[in-house]
Amino acid sequence: MRASSRPERRPAANASLARPSRCLPGPFASALAAFRHGLSETGYTEGQNVTIEYRWAEGRRLVRNPAMISALVNPSYPDHEVQMRDLQEAGAAIGQKINVAQAGTPQDIDMAFASLVLQGVGALIVANDPFFVSRRDQILALAARHTIPAMYFSREFTAAGGLLSYGASLIDATRQGGIYTGKVLKGARPADLPVLQPTKFEFVINLKVAKALGLEIPPTLLALADEVIE
Secondary structure, X not given: OEEEEOOOOOOOOOOOOOOOOOOOOHHHHHHHHHXXXXXXXXXXXXXXXXXXXXXXXXXXXXOOOXXXXXXXXXXXXXXXXXXXXXXXXXXXXXXXXXXXXXOOOHHHHHHHHHHHHHHOOOOEEOOOOHHXXXXXXXXXXXXXXXXXXXXXXXXXXXXXXXXXXXXXXXXXXXXXXXXXXXXXXXXXXXXXXXXXOOOOEEEEEEHHHHHHOOOOOOHHHHHHOOEEEO
């Protein structure tokens, strides 16, 4: 996705703003809306003083000459070891054994679930990884097929049919990306901008999925949720 600024002007009343034919946000439509909102907070409005061209890489390299590139890139996800250590420590604290299933391809995900079923696991925690976002539907379908209660790292999983999720708000993070993009378009040096940590976290429960799994969510847990999907 590239954004380029242009002089302030409003289109004529009879002008049409053509959308790029490759603009297919799909499940990321809400994130794009948040990005545009962040841009607007710095004074940029798409179709008026900024043009955004949307391209979905789908695993291929994109080569352009943009004024600004805003993108979530994850070739190997270096946070993997940190998450595994935290999970093992949390499991030890409550006396629960943590079995780790590795998955780096769609086929690995299928095999990981097969392994979990053979081990008779009682629940699943999906680690935070952009690769798993791209395979969301596959993971949700396998969890439902094998009736494995699973907890995810973003609201988008729970809204699409997951049981529970807790993590930083993707929408809020994307909005911040829009703000950063606007600042760079105004001349700020990326190296001078501060690195932000997530400040908004969401705990979401899907009661429909809980019912399908035969689970009863305690009222005390429901009271802690930021959102309950019924």
